[in-house]
Amino acid sequence: xxxxxxxxxxxxxxxxxxxFTLERYLATGGYTGLRKALTMTPEAxxxxxxAASLLGRGGAGFPAGRKWSMLxxxxxxxxxxxxxxxxxxxxxxxxxxxxxxxxxxxxVLISAYALQVSxxxxxxxxxxxxxxxxxxxxxNEAYAHGAVGSNIFxxxxxxxxxxxxxxxxxxxxxxxxxxxSLEGKRGFPRIKPPFFPAAIGLYGEPTVxxxxxxxxxxxxxxxxxxxxxxxxxxxxxxxxxxxALAGHVRNPGNYELEMVKTTFRDLIYAPVLGGGIRGxxxxxxxxxxxVSAPWFGPDQVDLPLGQDEVGNAxxxxxxxxxxxxxxxxxxxxxxxxITKFFxxxxxxxxxxxxxxxxxxxxxxxxxxxxxxxxxDLDLLMDLCDNISPGxxxxxxxxxxxxLGPSIPSSxxxxxxxxxxxxxxxxxxxxxxxx
Amino acid sequence: xxxxRSDLRTRAEELVALYPEKRSALIPLCHLxxxxxGWLTPEATSExxxxxxxxxxxxxxxxxxYDMLHTEPVGTYAVAVCTNIACLLGGALELLExxxxxxxxxxxxxxxxxxxxxxxxxxxxxxxxTPCVQVNHRYVGAQTPASFDALVDDLRAGRLxxxxxxxxxxxxxxxxxxxxxDRDAVKAERAAVSQEQAARAATAAAADxxx
Numbered sequence: 001x002x003x004x005x006x007x008x009x010x011x012x013x014x015x016x017x018x019x020f021t022l023e024r025y026l027a028t029g030g031y032t033g034l035r036k037a038l039t040m041t042p043e044a045x046x047x048x049x050x051a052a053s054l055l056g057r058g059g060a061g062f063p064a065g066r067k068w069s070m071l072x073x074x075x076x077x078x079x080x081x082x083x084x085x086x087x088x089x090x091x092x093x094x095x096x097x098x099x100x101x102x103x104x105x106x107x108v109l110i111s112a113y114a115l116q117v118s119x120x121x122x123x124x125x126x127x128x129x130x131x132x133x134x135x136x137x138x139x140n141e142a143y144a145h146g147a148v149g150s151n152i153f154x155x156x157x158x159x160x161x162x163x164x165x166x167x168x169x170x171x172x173x174x175x176x177x178x179x180x181s182l183e184g185k186r187g188f189p190r191i192k193p194p195f196f197p198a199a200i201g202l203y204g205e206p207t208v209x210x211x212x213x214x215x216x217x218x219x220x221x222x223x224x225x226x227x228x229x230x231x232x233x234x235x236x237x238x239x240x241x242x243x244a245l246a247g248h249v250r251n252p253g254n255y256e257l258e259m260v261k262t263t264f265r266d267l268i269y270a271p272v273l274g275g276g277i278r279g280x281x282x283x284x285x286x287x288x289x290x291v292s293a294p295w296f297g298p299d300q301v302d303l304p305l306g307q308d309e310v311g312n313a314x315x316x317x318x319x320x321x322x323x324x325x326x327x328x329x330x331x332x333x334x335x336x337x338i339t340k341f342f343x344x345x346x347x348x349x350x351x352x353x354x355x356x357x358x359x360x361x362x363x364x365x366x367x368x369x370x371x372x373x374x375x376d377l378d379l380l381m382d383l384c385d386n387i388s389p390g391x392x393x394x395x396x397x398x399x400x401x402x403l404g405p406s407i408p409s410s411x412x413x414x415x416x417x418x419x420x421x422x423x424x425x426x427x428x429x430x431x432x433x434x
Numbered sequence: 435x436x437x438x439r440s441d442l443r444t445r446a447e448e449l450v451a452l453y454p455e456k457r458s459a460l461i462p463l464c465h466l467x468x469x470x471x472g473w474l475t476p477e478a479t480s481e482x483x484x485x486x487x488x489x490x491x492x493x494x495x496x497x498x499x500y501d502m503l504h505t506e507p508v509g510t511y512a513v514a515v516c517t518n519i520a521c522l523l524g525g526a527l528e529l530l531e532x533x534x535x536x537x538x539x540x541x542x543x544x545x546x547x548x549x550x551x552x553x554x555x556x557x558x559x560x561x562x563x564t565p566c567v568q569v570n571h572r573y574v575g576a577q578t579p580a581s582f583d584a585l586v587d588d589l590r591a592g593r594l595x596x597x598x599x600x601x602x603x604x605x606x607x608x609x610x611x612x613x614x615x616d617r618d619a620v621k622a623e624r625a626a627v628s629q630e631q632a633a634r635a636a637t638a639a640a641a642d643x644x645x
Contacts, residue, residue, distance in 0.1 A: 043631060073628070075621060076454075088557035089520040116624050118617070119454065126465070126502045127514075127558055129571040129604055136607040149614035158615035158623055162452045165604060167461050168501030170556060184460030184486060186499040203455055244561065246520035252562035291519055321561075323519055337522045341556055347499075 003266055003273065006232060006258035009240050010216040014099045020134050022141040025102040031147055033219030037110045038155040045114035049218065051226030053238045058082055058173070058211030059290065059319045061307050070198040071115055072206040079117040080202060081108055082178055083124040083131075083212045086170040087290040088341060090321035092242035092254050093212040097124065097131035100216070101138035105161065107215030109147060110222055112159050115208055119160050122212075123178055126166040136163050170345035174401045175209040177347065188347050189401035213242055213320075233259035237306040237317075243267055247286070247324035250275030260306035264288065264296070267305065268324055281326035285417060289318025291338045292406030294393050295413035314393050330433035331421050335414035336364035342407045353404035356387040360411060367422060370430035377415055377422055384408035437477040442470055446485055451612055456487045460496055464503045468602035473504040501553075502571070502604075509544045509551035511589050512601045513537075515577075516566040518557040524564025524576070530554055532579040536586055549590060551601070572598050 013019040013028055025031070037045045050065030071077060081104070085093040096104060104122070112120045124132050139161060142148045150158045169187045171177045176190035179202050194200045201207020217239060221229050230238045237259035245267060246252050255273050257266075264286065268274040277283055283298045294315040296303070303313055310317045325334060343357035360383055366372050381391065388395040388405040391412045395405035415422060424432050436443045446466055450459040463485060467478035474497055476490075483490040497503040515533055517526040533552055534540055541554040560566045563576040567585075574585060588594050599606065 041631070041634065042627065043634070075625065085559050086557060088518045089561045090557075091559040091561045094559040116627055118620055118624065119615075125559070126461075126500070126604065127568065127571050130573065132605045133607045136605060136609060140607070140610040143611050143614065149611070150616070150619070156623065158620050160452075160613045160615045163609075164458075165462060165465060166500075167464065167497075167503050169499060181461065182458055183455065184457035184488070184496060186496055246561035246564070247523045252520075252564075254562070287519075323523070325523060329523065334519060334522065337517065338519055341518055344556060 003257065003262060003270055006240050006256075006261070008256055009220045009229075010096060010100075010103065010213060010242060011254075011256045013103070014095070019099050020101055020138065022102060022138065022145060025100075029223070030102055031106055031145070033222040034106050034109050034113075034147060035153055037113055037222050038153060038157060042114050042116050045110060045222060048221055048226040049111075049114065052217075052221045052229035053226075053236065054214065054217055054221065054229065055237065055307055056211055057213035057217070057241065057320065059087060059292075061317065064210060064214055067196070067198065067210070068111075068115055068208060070196055071208055072199050074206045076205045077115065077117045078202045078205060078207040079108065079112050079115055079120040080175075080179065080182065080197075080207055080209045081120070081122040081212060081215055082173065082175060082209055083122055083128075084166050084173040084178060085125055085212070085319075086173050087292065087319040087321060088338070089246040089287070089323045090244050090290055090319040091246075092244045092320060094128060094131060095254050096212055096216050096242075097128060098134050101131075101135040102142065103219060104135070104212055104215050105138055105142050105148070107218035108161060109152070109159065110218050111208075111210065111215065113157055117159075117208070119162070121162050121164050121182060121202075123164045123166060123172070123182055126168050132163065132165055139163055169347075170341075171347045171401070171403060174403065177401070178209065179207065186347070188349050189403075191400055233261065233306070235260060235306060236308050241305070241320055243305060244319075244321040245274050245324070246321065248278045248281065248326035248329070249324050250278055257305060260304045260309065262305050263302050264305065264322065265301045267322060268301065274324070277324065277326050279326075281328050283324065284327045284329055285325050285331065285413075287321075287323040287325075287410075289316045290321045291323070291341065292316075292402070292409055293318045294409045295417060297417055311394075316393075328433065330368070330431055331414045331418040332364065332368045332425050333431065333433070335410040336361065336368050338410040339364050339407065342403065346403060350399035350404060352387045352398045353407065356383055356404075357407050359383055360407065364411065367425050368431055370425065370428070372422075372426045374423065374426050376426070377419065380411055381415060384412050437475070437481045438467065439470060442466055445608070446482075448609070448612060450485055452609075454617075456485070460486045460488070460493060461500070461503075464493070464497050465602075465604045468504070469604065470602070472510070472600065472602045473507050507544070507548070508601050510549050510600050511569050511598070512551045512553060512571075514553040514555035514558065514568045514571075515541075516555045516558045516564075516568075518555075520557070520561035521565040526565035529565045529567075529577060529579060529582065533582055536583055550586070569594075569598050570601050571604060
């Protein structure tokens, strides 16, 4: 079977120039999933999503159906969509929001019906100016179409949706920080437990927080059945998923691929996908799931694109972003820049993350710029160990949220895989790639 | 006397009404204030506090957490050059250096004429077009040093003012309706469905028990 034979579940409309309009949406089966769902009982809709075994597409990969089932019974409940896509090199939600906003709205409406929530909020990253305009336009159209608001499609079901802009903070992608932000506060992740907002969420009420891509899958699942979705992929990784391919490949971009049936090799090298490494260089390393994930080397390129497959190999599929680094890449510089990112984006609540990320960044900077010492390598690993004891994967946590234990991934990968390259920086007093 | 223009004041009140708790409108209102002034002035901060039912210090406390909210004046065009991993691999550090030379300012600075503010940005989620640049949070596509200079010329000459509004204007599309689903009505709707669900569950359990 060809790599691209699997159905396009979330990207079907993106080929159309007017993919973001209500007219195109309706002409291509739009809102039929919602109409169908409204004829079913809410619990039957939820059962389809559960049967699909849809894993959340935000990064943690928690089963959406199970998350839904945890929503505490309460007179007031909320659905909040996480569209704060900020994990470096992840750009799939950005594409879905700009390219097919109605699909997200339909997913939200179906989910809100299944969960019987009181109101839904879509928290979009503030930097997505065009995305915010497209989504607001789509929401206005959907209201006028009768798909949102009071007595939707004469079903007796009423719901309001609010598009809410963020204001620039990576940490707000963490669901409890996002809720704080939505309450008008600094984006400080909340202390766990409770581990899920399904118990105590927005304004203290039970809340489901789902990712944009997760929502985009819901209309298809309702139209085609959870079993059809679960028939795609393998094991725990069902359906298709968007992979954001970036870095030194000929064709960077978002690719919707059937999970597990495709490998990193396919994604990076297939002519219809990544098209191979740019120029005459070769693959040096790749990051399989966002910069929070430990790196892989060329010997791991045949791993399938599956949640457990990547997890068992010592990293994570995370946000679905794959960063390819070729043989001309300085690994010290790459790890330094990622560490600088975490240092800038640490919310500052927990000492290991706030202080540790800054120390790590400064040591990495001095190595890259020729002022490093050989003992810095041990010092770096010791600091990593203080942030995440053992520097193992999955990581140990000393902080309120998972930003902390994500910090050591790139430095530990760099030192473990490319120790010699770090030492050359120290011995030569500078970057050999300059 | 409202610091916000009357049309913006009306929009601010409409925004507050969208949320179960007023404070949730705080960040949207900060964006609105920046649409008027380009940055978050002390006067606007006080007015947002009043609208959200919090203190001005709380508004400032929230605003200073976020990169897009500015408690000091910003240039007409805020130029953000991403240097995070995908852009780094695409030559972003070199582009940023070039941008600093072209604009004559370091990242974080504003040109003396107040036209440009330059930011070194974290990932802007457009990683197949590197190095990625945004102007006032609008994507302008992958940039080379040469195209960057042309971009600066176009901005300075006002040739892009149609597509790139002045700094502070984030969303030009207005919400056309307020909340249509009355909160009490929704509550009653949900309670009724909840009873039906409980009845169905009881019937199913009874059927199960009978087996």
